[in-house]
Amino acid sequence: MYLDLKFEPDMLAFSGCYGGGDKETYELGKIRKRWTNLPDVLPDGEQRKRGKCPLTPHEVGLMLRALGFNNDTYIYVASGEIYGGEETLQPLRELFPNFYTKEMLASKELQPFLSFSSRLAAIDYIVCEESDVFVTNYNGNMGKILAGRRYLC
Numbered sequence: 001m002y003l004d005l006k007f008e009p010d011m012l013a014f015s016g017c018y019g020g021g022d023k024e025t026y027e028l029g030k031i032r033k034r035w036t037n038l039p040d041v042l043p044d045g046e047q048r049k050r051g052k053c054p055l056t057p058h059e060v061g062l063m064l065r066a067l068g069f070n071n072d073t074y075i076y077v078a079s080g081e082i083y084g085g086e087e088t089l090q091p092l093r094e095l096f097p098n099f100y101t102k103e104m105l106a107s108k109e110l111q112p113f114l115s116f117s118s119r120l121a122a123i124d125y126i127v128c129e130e131s132d133v134f135v136t137n138y139n140g141n142m143g144k145i146l147a148g149r150r151y152l153c
Contacts, residue, residue, distance in 0.1 A: 002131035006138035016041040017053035054138030058091035078124035
């Protein structure tokens, strides 16, 4: 299974998906200042209640379990830096211990690409296109393009 896990700090800041307390509000608010034309952030949790936020890694794991995926399922996770780091990923890893990223599988081979985010995304796209199952936690461009591509094939 391929999981396009959109839970990067800039994505959360751009979407206005706060809800983890004062520290998160401060950190994401600081990142959000990069864009001058964004609408005001709704009060804590309002974006989430409206279904406008990505599922957290833990929520994704619970959803996959509810859909019938067992803990022996292999998951290739594509994303940039996850907001909250390993602490945020830990519940998903506990539900699905066969958890892999491109960095885990090919760290040496990725060295020439590390300063090119679009090339790293292309690697994720290729892996995703070849996967049996594709899941995303947020309806971003990669998910839309891949859904269209898989539909046409």
